[in-house]
Amino acid sequence: MPACQRCATARAALKRPKTGESVCKACFYLAFETEIHETITNNHLFSRGEKVAIGASGGKDSTVLAHVLHLLNQRYDYGLDLVLLSVDEGITGYRDDSLATVQRNQVQYGLPLKIVSYGDLYGWTMDEIVKQVGLKNNCTFCGVFRRQALDRGAVLLGVDHIVTGHNADDIAETVLMNILRGDFARLQRCTAILNNNDGTIKRSKPFKYTYEKEIVMYAYFKNLDYFSTECIYAPQAYRGYARTFLKDLEAIRPSAILDIIHSGEAFAAPSDSPSDKTTPTRGEKPAQRDAGECERCGYMSSQRVCKACVLLEGLNRGLPQLGIGKTDRLRRRHNLHEATSPETLGRTIEHMANVRLEAASARAWPSAAASPPPPPPAAGVDVGEPSAALSTHSASAAAAVTARGVGGTDDGPRLASRGALMEL
Numbered sequence: 001m002p003a004c005q006r007c008a009t010a011r012a013a014l015k016r017p018k019t020g021e022s023v024c025k026a027c028f029y030l031a032f033e034t035e036i037h038e039t040i041t042n043n044h045l046f047s048r049g050e051k052v053a054i055g056a057s058g059g060k061d062s063t064v065l066a067h068v069l070h071l072l073n074q075r076y077d078y079g080l081d082l083v084l085l086s087v088d089e090g091i092t093g094y095r096d097d098s099l100a101t102v103q104r105n106q107v108q109y110g111l112p113l114k115i116v117s118y119g120d121l122y123g124w125t126m127d128e129i130v131k132q133v134g135l136k137n138n139c140t141f142c143g144v145f146r147r148q149a150l151d152r153g154a155v156l157l158g159v160d161h162i163v164t165g166h167n168a169d170d171i172a173e174t175v176l177m178n179i180l181r182g183d184f185a186r187l188q189r190c191t192a193i194l195n196n197n198d199g200t201i202k203r204s205k206p207f208k209y210t211y212e213k214e215i216v217m218y219a220y221f222k223n224l225d226y227f228s229t230e231c232i233y234a235p236q237a238y239r240g241y242a243r244t245f246l247k248d249l250e251a252i253r254p255s256a257i258l259d260i261i262h263s264g265e266a267f268a269a270p271s272d273s274p275s276d277k278t279t280p281t282r283g284e285k286p287a288q289r290d291a292g293e294c295e296r297c298g299y300m301s302s303q304r305v306c307k308a309c310v311l312l313e314g315l316n317r318g319l320p321q322l323g324i325g326k327t328d329r330l331r332r333r334h335n336l337h338e339a340t341s342p343e344t345l346g347r348t349i350e351h352m353a354n355v356r357l358e359a360a361s362a363r364a365w366p367s368a369a370a371s372p373p374p375p376p377p378a379a380g381v382d383v384g385e386p387s388a389a390l391s392t393h394s395a396s397a398a399a400a401v402t403a404r405g406v407g408g409t410d411d412g413p414r415l416a417s418r419g420a421l422m423e424l
Helices: 025-042 060-075 095-109 118-122 126-133 138-157 168-181 184-189 212-221 239-252 256-266 307-317 327-339 342-364 388-404 412-423
Strands: 051-055 081-088 113-117 161-163 202-204
Touching: 025 060, 025 212, 051 060, 051 138, 060 081, 060 095, 060 212, 081 095, 081 118, 081 138, 095 113, 113 118, 113 138, 118 138, 126 138, 126 307, 138 161, 138 307, 168 184, 168 212, 168 239, 168 256, 239 256
Parallel strands: 051 081, 051 161, 081 113, 161 202
Antiparallel strands: none
16 A cells, blocks of 8 residues: 555555545544544534433444544533433344444443333334334334434433434435435435424434445444444335445445535525425325424324324234325225125125025016016915915025025125125
């Protein structure tokens, strides 16, 4: 390796993905930490005396964030009261192992730690949710629940501010996803480095302009203790496609990550923009209120019922898809489920059997319009109830209909259910 391009004395140990500079370890550490400090100060992220919760998952981003914030807080005297806040989603073989890493970090940095779990807050773990909804939409549930869990944990800790380890790659991926979805409202919000809406706990992203590769390099050269396994449910996530596309762009043009972020910033809505209150994408959306509280759980929400409660209602009813959009098709599926229930099938079979019985009776008693009138009875003949033979014929027809079912076969229940489904 050539000499370091910064100090020109030590031998370069790496080439920075963000700038292309060949630098030694010491210069890389200093540049990395200084850039984060400048991001914090230029955007006025913290105030002296704030109690700040670091969203700690045990992964590389949150581990490096805890290390750097702990370091900068001492180096530049931010005056922050730092704590660690973790969420246990209930993912066996993944989250339980990563939380062990967080607990070791707690000891290393001497910071308090609070862990909140989906099981305690919502009565569901992610493993249980995935069994219920499958792999396609599970990230929707996890994202909504995790955000609320962090807020609830922050309230328990009495913190003023939550910081998360979202890096430049994450934000660029989000910009791409919102463009691909045509979600202009989220595109206007997704690049914000600081969210401080009324009634919510302040959130910020000190790693907004920090490349993921440099975070990995910093963790590696600093020999930090972090958990490197990806979530076992993540490979099915839509974000993965945006990530692959972004990596291909980065290989051709390393500045593509920051270019995409800056493009997203150009769409950023002013803080008082009405776009924060409405979502004019993909058809009409329910009208939103000013920031208030969910009628069910008390969590801050612009709707009468927060998104987490909507999702929970679907889970608890056994129809989780109803809570995450595309409801017309899914409601029809729900009606289909009800139509094929044993009770509904029983009523349908009984109704169709009665229809067949009436039809059989009509055939046994031809109408006056279909045949000439019968001759008048002979003198002395009593005209009363139908003959025993005819009554026996009608009863046999009814029994045959009941036995054979709607389609004239022995598959009465199955064909009755098919008839019920066709009506839907």
